[in-house]
Amino acid sequence: MLLPEFPWDTLAGAKARAALHPGGLIDLSVGSPVDPTPALIQAALREATDAHAYPTNHGTAEARAAIAEWFARMRGVPGIGDEHLLVTIGSKELVAGLPLQLGLGAGDVVVHPSVAYPTYDIGARIAGAEPVRADDPDDWPEATRLVWLNSPSNPTGEVLGVDALRRVVQAARERGILVASDECYALLPWELDEAPSILDPRVTDGDLTGLVAVYSLSKQSNLAGYRAAFIAGDPQVVQRALAVRKHLGLMAPSPVQHALAVALGDEAHVAEQRERYRSRRALLLPAMREHGFDVSSDAGLYLWATDGTDALVQLDALSRLGILVAPGSFYGDRTRVRVALTASDAHIAEAAARLRG
Numbered sequence: 488m489l490l491p492e493f494p495w496d497t498l499a500g501a502k503a504r505a506a507l508h509p510g511g512l513i514d515l516s517v518g519s520p521v522d523p524t525p526a527l528i529q530a531a532l533r534e535a536t537d538a539h540a541y542p543t544n545h546g547t548a549e550a551r552a553a554i555a556e557w558f559a560r561m562r563g564v565p566g567i568g569d570e571h572l573l574v575t576i577g578s579k580e581l582v583a584g585l586p587l588q589l590g591l592g593a594g595d596v597v598v599h600p601s602v603a604y605p606t607y608d609i610g611a612r613i614a615g616a617e618p619v620r621a622d623d624p625d626d627w628p629e630a631t632r633l634v635w636l637n638s639p640s641n642p643t644g645e646v647l648g649v650d651a652l653r654r655v656v657q658a659a660r661e662r663g664i665l666v667a668s669d670e671c672y673a674l675l676p677w678e679l680d681e682a683p684s685i686l687d688p689r690v691t692d693g694d695l696t697g698l699v700a701v702y703s704l705s706k707q708s709n710l711a712g713y714r715a716a717f718i719a720g721d722p723q724v725v726q727r728a729l730a731v732r733k734h735l736g737l738m739a740p741s742p743v744q745h746a747l748a749v750a751l752g753d754e755a756h757v758a759e760q761r762e763r764y765r766s767r768r769a770l771l772l773p774a775m776r777e778h779g780f781d782v783s784s785d786a787g788l789y790l791w792a793t794d795g796t797d798a799l800v801q802l803d804a805l806s807r808l809g810i811l812v813a814p815g816s817f818y819g820d821r822t823r824v825r826v827a828l829t830a831s832d833a834h835i836a837e838a839a840a841r842l843r844g
């Protein structure tokens with residue numbers, strides 16, 4: 488199996504150049520949270536350190552109940568039960584592993600957004616399937632078995648509304664194609680009221696067949712180091728993945744599952760974190776525009792920007808200001824750069840000041 492070089496490993500040169508800036512490096516190239524894990528979640532983890540028994544692959548009863556309750560309360564998706572969901576070890580392993588766990592392989596196509604988080608492509612390759620970039624159901628190849636959506640998108644911030652999701656679901660149902668929707672930025676909408684779930688009854692008409700949603704607590708709860716996420720939707724799909732995951736030993740640690748359950752039950756820390764990102768975005772976005780960038784950022788943790796030159800030229804120019812970003816080529820677009828809002832207030836303010844010169 489031929490896998491590409493890990494994209495961020497190729498940034499060493501730009502990072503070294505940025506680090507030469509007299510004010511120091513400001514790393515906006517990855518979406519890794521910088522704010523503390525909220526105290527109530529840290530306390531929950533501590534409460535659960537007696538973890539002598541194996542956790543189930545499915546997830547603890549406490550975590551499963553919390554996920555079902557969260558879907559109903561926060562995502563407008565009632566009726567999620569034990570058979571509809573499983574807990575994962577962060578969401579990246581699930582994104583990378585789902586095609587293989589569902590038995591996809593040679594001759595099958597996995598479609599993902601034309602500009603996308605690279606792991607959808609990697610997951611198809613690991614299974615021996617063919618990854619294809621497409622945004623319109625009319626462009627899905629004949630052999631398509633799985634379509635990934637990512638709304639809000641990393642990196643573009645684009646959100647698919649109810650009508651757009653319905654169109655995807657209808658096209659997929661007509662052809663018996665599974666739709667997996669990666670929704671980890673759903674609670675960070677900026678220019679819109681909401682980012683609906685693929686499981687929303689306005690999208691599904693109450694029928695979850697062929698549909699799964701993936702959600703992660705990494706960003707909403709500053710829990711990236713805990714590895715806490717889940718998948719929910721069509722019971723047949725979830726149970727097929729679970730059967731394989733049992734053999735693979737893919738179990739989320741039980742202390743983490745307790746922390747996940749406590750985190751899902753608390754809306755206050757999510758709102759607090761959202762406001763931190765809102766104020767960072769309010770500082771950085773206008774500074775990027777004043778510097779000459781066109782910026783998209785409807786939702787999520789990134790500014791998707793271009794000054795009209797090649798992505799590598801923009802990467803180089805920004806690194807000379809000591810600001811490291813991710814070139815759009817990591818995601819399939821050589822004309823833009825991705826600028827993460829996951830830096831301290833001081834670093835975001837300093838980046839904005841450098842951009843204003």
Ligand SMILES: Cc1ncc(COP(=O)(O)O)c(C=O)c1O
Nearest residue numbers: 518577578579604641703705716
């Ligand atoms: C779109 C998307 N999906 C999944 C992930 C994986 O997140 P985690 O493995 O921390 O749940 C990320 C992380 O940046 C992401 O941007």
